[in-house]
Amino acid sequence: MAKIKTPINFSLGSTSKRDNVAGYLSISPWLIGFILLIVGPMVASFYLSFTNYNLLSSPTWVGLDNYRNLFSDDRFLKSLEVTFKFVFISVPLKLIFALALAMLFNTGRRGSSLFSAIYYIPSIIGGSVAVAVVWRQLFGRQGAITQLLSMLNITDTNLIGNPDTALSVLILLVVWQFGSPMIIFLAGLRQVPQELYEAASVDGAGKVRQFCNVTLPMLTPVIFFNLVMQTIGSFMTFTQSYLITGGGPLDETLFYAVYLYEVAFEYLRMGYASAMAWVLLVIIAFITLLFFLTSKYWVFYQSEGGR
Amino acid sequence: MNGKKKRLLGDVIFYVFVIGLGILMVYPILWMLSSSLKPATEIFNNAVSLWPSEFVWENYQSGWAGFGGIGFATYFRNSLIVTSTVVIGTMITGSLVAYGFARIDFKMKNVLFACLMATIMLPVQITLIPQYIIFNELDLVNTFVPLMLPGLMGGQPFFIFLMIQFIRGIPRELDEAAIVDGCSKFGIYWRIILPLLKPALVTVALFCFMWTWDDFLAPLIYLNDASIHTVTIALRNFMDVSGGTSWGPLLAMSSLSLLPQLLIFVFFQKYLVQGIATTGLK
Numbered sequence: 375m376a377k378i379k380t381p382i383n384f385s386l387g388s389t390s391k392r393d394n395v396a397g398y399l400s401i402s403p404w405l406i407g408f409i410l411l412i413v414g415p416m417v418a419s420f421y422l423s424f425t426n427y428n429l430l431s432s433p434t435w436v437g438l439d440n441y442r443n444l445f446s447d448d449r450f451l452k453s454l455e456v457t458f459k460f461v462f463i464s465v466p467l468k469l470i471f472a473l474a475l476a477m478l479f480n481t482g483r484r485g486s487s488l489f490s491a492i493y494y495i496p497s498i499i500g501g502s503v504a505v506a507v508v509w510r511q512l513f514g515r516q517g518a519i520t521q522l523l524s525m526l527n528i529t530d531t532n533l534i535g536n537p538d539t540a541l542s543v544l545i546l547l548v549v550w551q552f553g554s555p556m557i558i559f560l561a562g563l564r565q566v567p568q569e570l571y572e573a574a575s576v577d578g579a580g581k582v583r584q585f586c587n588v589t590l591p592m593l594t595p596v597i598f599f600n601l602v603m604q605t606i607g608s609f610m611t612f613t614q615s616y617l618i619t620g621g622g623p624l625d626e627t628l629f630y631a632v633y634l635y636e637v638a639f640e641y642l643r644m645g646y647a648s649a650m651a652w653v654l655l656v657i658i659a660f661i662t663l664l665f666f667l668t669s670k671y672w673v674f675y676q677s678e679g680g681r
Numbered sequence: 682m683n684g685k686k687k688r689l690l691g692d693v694i695f696y697v698f699v700i701g702l703g704i705l706m707v708y709p710i711l712w713m714l715s716s717s718l719k720p721a722t723e724i725f726n727n728a729v730s731l732w733p734s735e736f737v738w739e740n741y742q743s744g745w746a747g748f749g750g751i752g753f754a755t756y757f758r759n760s761l762i763v764t765s766t767v768v769i770g771t772m773i774t775g776s777l778v779a780y781g782f783a784r785i786d787f788k789m790k791n792v793l794f795a796c797l798m799a800t801i802m803l804p805v806q807i808t809l810i811p812q813y814i815i816f817n818e819l820d821l822v823n824t825f826v827p828l829m830l831p832g833l834m835g836g837q838p839f840f841i842f843l844m845i846q847f848i849r850g851i852p853r854e855l856d857e858a859a860i861v862d863g864c865s866k867f868g869i870y871w872r873i874i875l876p877l878l879k880p881a882l883v884t885v886a887l888f889c890f891m892w893t894w895d896d897f898l899a900p901l902i903y904l905n906d907a908s909i910h911t912v913t914i915a916l917r918n919f920m921d922v923s924g925g926t927s928w929g930p931l932l933a934m935s936s937l938s939l940l941p942q943l944l945i946f947v948f949f950q951k952y953l954v955q956g957i958a959t960t961g962l963k
Contacts, residue, residue, distance in 0.1 A: 392866075393785055393786050393787055393866075394787045394788055396781075396785050396787075396865075396866040396867070397781050397785035397786065397787025397790065398781075398787055399781075400777050400778065400780055400781030400785060400866070400867075400870070401777075401778045401781040401782060401793065401835075403774040403777065403778055403833065403834050403835045404774070404775075404778040404797065404834060404835035404838075404841065405793070406834060407830075407831065407834025407835060408796060408797075408800070408834075411808065411812060411830070411831065411834065412800055412803070412808055414811070414815075415807075415808040415810075415811035415812050415815070416807060416808060416811075418811035418814070418815075419807055419808065419810055419811045422810065422811065429814070429817065475702075478695065478698075478699065481695070483692065483695055483696075485696075485699075489699050489700075489703055491950055491954070492703050492706065492707060493702075493703065493706055494946075494953075494954070495706070495707060495710065495946060496706060496709075496710075498891060498942050498945075498946055498953070499710070499939050499942050499943075501895050502895045502913070502938065502939060502942070503895075503897055503912075503913040503916045503917055503935070503938070504713070504916060504935035504936070504938045504939050505709070505939075507916060507920055507931060507932065507935045508709050508710075508712065508713045508932070508935065509709070510920070511716075511928060511932070512709060512712065518712060518729045521729055522729050525729075550706070550709075554957055557954055557957050557958055558957055558958060560958070561958035606802055606804075609804070610804050610805065610806065612897075612898055613897045613898065616897075617897075617917060617920075631806060634806055635898075638809070638810055638813075639813075639902060644810050644814070647810055648810050648811075650806075651804070651806040651807045651809070651810065652807070654804055654806055654807070655803075655804055655806075655807050658802070658804055662802065
């Protein structure tokens with residue numbers, strides 16, 4: 375897993391002309407889309423990031439000003455802080471829940487597959503507007519959770535309106551969707567050879583040692599995959615913050631993607647927003663690279679006979 | 682005897698914990714469904730409870746009538762048009778592209794495959810603004826075209842990758858036998874690969890349906906007129922219009938908007954679970 379094989383070229387010598395034509399014809403829908411909807415726009419976006427552009431008059435060149443201004447823009451810095459906080463709290467929490475529950479369901483007790491299916495439901499619907507509506511009601515003024523917390527004398531203020539707790543409401547929504555990484559973990563756990571556990575228990579390893587020395591190392595490729603996918607996805611989170619908290623209160627939930635949307639489509643500062651998009655790409659690329667570079671120290675691939 | 686007792690205790694703890702957490706997991710969904718059936722006064726007064734004192738359907742009636750003169754029938758129709766075009770487009774063009782990458786040797790294939798893989802991780806924000814500018818220049822903002830077009834271009838790269846992986850698992854001997862029988866490259870795609878690809882196509886169709894149905898950002902940016910809004914945008918506006926006053930109809934329409942996902946979950950759960958488990962592991 376997570377290791378992507380490039381297509382293997384079976385033919386010897388050069389590819390035939392007919393294959394070239396057939397090949398390019400068959401991938402043409404994607405290729406045209408790739409050029410017109412990805413490469414072209416990326417070039418345009420890079421150019422726009424050095425300009426001021428508001429859709430109405432033509433772009434004017436400003437050099438590195440957009441990038442320079444970003445770092446004196448308090449709201450931009452706030453959005454970076456909020457997003458990093460969100461990613462680094464929600465992703466580990468979600469994966470820990472996913473792994474813990476996967477281990478529990480892997481004990482093979484009756485009903486495990488039914489329960490794991492039920493736990494998966496939030497992952498299916500969690501990104502929808504409907505769930506955002508529900509969240510806003512549950513945690514908002516007079517909401518069910520708000521009433522419950524006040525009945526239990528924990529707090530009287532609603533969690534969404536309070537700058538200290540608004541972000542945790544959104545984190546909770548994300549962690550609630552641990553079902554899909556849980557299923558990936560479950561599939562990974564089933565691939566761990568039973569002999570390893572037997573050998574470990576013959577050597578006198580208890581449950582905890584077995585977990586640390588067998589389960590965890592064997593699962594590292596799956597953990598790696600989940601970590602990369604969830605982290606990248608979390609950096610782009612938009613809908614939940616936009617709908618539930620609107621980035622507030624006091625910008626405490628102003629996610630990067632929400633601020634970028636505001637700058638681009640509410641203030642029509644397309645150049646500045648393009649610069650923001652490129653900074654986001656660099657951040658994501660850097661973090662992904664970091665994961666891949668460190669992976670050789672902690673990701674264990676069975677087929678390579680060790681590290 | 683002692684071991685048996687220990688086992689029993691383990692079972693009890695397991696079921697208490699798993700059922701307890703399970704109730705918390707589905708509470709928000711059950712709460713939404715039950716609140717949509719509660720009389721107007723009860724949504725706040727009887728908020729925590731999952732059981733309405735009496736079941737009423739009026740929330741669905743008044744919700745369906747919509748707001749601002751447009752009913753939810755229009756929004757559901759719009760969502761259905763966009764979603765079905767994207768799903769069918771992805772199944773046809775995506776499978777063809779996947780076939781090309783998995784089975785035909787052409788120049789620069791490895792480079793292009795790397796490009797395909799790179800786009801899986803590309804943040805949408807990077808292309809969002811220029812794409813908007815292009816569609817704006819072409820006068821296509823405020824139409825379904827920007828929402829549908831990616832689906833006709835092979836669909837999301839992730840789905841193409843999923844199908845490439847599946848096609849690689851189909852024995853090449855079948856292709857060779859077909860070539861001996863005089864089948865062309867497209868004949869192989871149509872007669873051999875496509876029928877065998879069915880399980881992957883179902884997985885792709887289901888996820889593609891759910892993600893497109895849920896999509897919020899693209900409709901938010903591209904659709905201006907209320908008459909062409911999708912359900913997601915309509916719900917957002919409904920939430921703003923109704924403010925804190927009429928949650929009943931809003932929750933009724935929210936429940937209805939999740940109906941496709943819940944139906945897919947009930948009937949095709951196996952495909953979903955297999956889809957995630959294998960794409961995460963291949």
